Amino acid sequence: MFNKIFTLIINSLIIILTSCSSPEPLTYLVFVDYSISASTLESNNKEKFLANLGKTWNSMIPNEELIIYPIHLLSETATPLFKTQKPIPNGDLNDRLNSKSSSTKFIELLGKKVFDEPSMSHDVRMGTNIYPILRKIKRFQDNTNVSVYIVSDMNHEYLDEQLNKTFSSYNSPDPYTHAEHKIDSLGFRSSLNRSDITIAIPGSYRGDVNDELTRASIIEYWENLFMLTGSSVKVVDL
Numbered sequence: 001m002f003n004k005i006f007t008l009i010i011n012s013l014i015i016i017l018t019s020c021s022s023p024e025p026l027t028y029l030v031f032v033d034y035s036i037s038a039s040t041l042e043s044n045n046k047e048k049f050l051a052n053l054g055k056t057w058n059s060m061i062p063n064e065e066l067i068i069y070p071i072h073l074l075s076e077t078a079t080p081l082f083k084t085q086k087p088i089p090n091g092d093l094n095d096r097l098n099s100k101s102s103s104t105k106f107i108e109l110l111g112k113k114v115f116d117e118p119s120m121s122h123d124v125r126m127g128t129n130i131y132p133i134l135r136k137i138k139r140f141q142d143n144t145n146v147s148v149y150i151v152s153d154m155n156h157e158y159l160d161e162q163l164n165k166t167f168s169s170y171n172s173p174d175p176y177t178h179a180e181h182k183i184d185s186l187g188f189r190s191s192l193n194r195s196d197i198t199i200a201i202p203g204s205y206r207g208d209v210n211d212e213l214t215r216a217s218i219i220e221y222w223e224n225l226f227m228l229t230g231s232s233v234k235v236v237d238l
Contacts, residue, residue: 026147027140028056028066032081033152033202034120035072035128040151043204046115048238049151050107052200056149057106062088068114069136071152073127076135082113129158134188134229141194148197148231151238153211154222164210167217175217179224193230200238 030053033040040049053066060066068082069075087102130152140146156163166172183189199222201215211218219235226233 024145025061025064027144028060028064029137029140029146029148030066030068031071031133031136031148031150031152032068032114033071033128033150034118034125035157036122036125037128037155037157037210038153038202039204039208040202041115042202045151045202045204045238046111049114049200049202050111052149052238053110054103054107056147057086058103060086062086067140069133070118070120071128071130071133071150072120073124073129073158075129076132081118082110084109127158128152128156130154130156131158131186134186134192137192137195137197137231138188141192144194146195148195150197150199151202152199153201153203153208153215154199154218155211155214163218163221164214167214167221172217175220176224179221179228183225183228188229190228190230192226195229195231197226197231197233199233199235201235202238 032049039045057066064086066082066084066086067080069080070078072078084106133148133150137146137148154163166178167175199219201219208215223233223235
């Protein structure tokens, strides 16, 4: 009887330790701003983007998926630029060498798919429609936890809403109040609570005269908007 109880305890501990040591798989969603107003393709931002995605690739576990979407005028209907899954190791002594090779190939392929191959008209790059990414995130996080990486100045410019104008007007709204009204109009309050979002702002040491007066309010607006969706959010420089 004692042996059965002891065996049951040991098996339970093994299950607990195994579940604790195995992280829950994530889907990695990346959104890259190609609009002319953003400096994503300027300075050394391409290199910084590739370096950051390389770190993400190295941290991914086998079978996790990484999907990259563009941000521009037609973000709602844009399909992925790039989709890939982290391969399963062979389970032999070559795994470490294969891992380094996989990382190098990933960076090379990523550069081609994100920067070299895309062909977008000037008209498509003239606008920045950011809100559709909320719906794209929601579709994935209904089934899995999601890690989101957004490379954009977050200056939404689409139809009758231009955030630079909104937050530079004489009676500019409070960013939190404006985020509350927007998130409720979109119906996304507390709807992205399985998402971890990082916003990386591309730029240069020279700064941006067009965004100098509104950048702080735009960042605060998006921090509050994503917070109201229930997701965690942080803003960093690319």
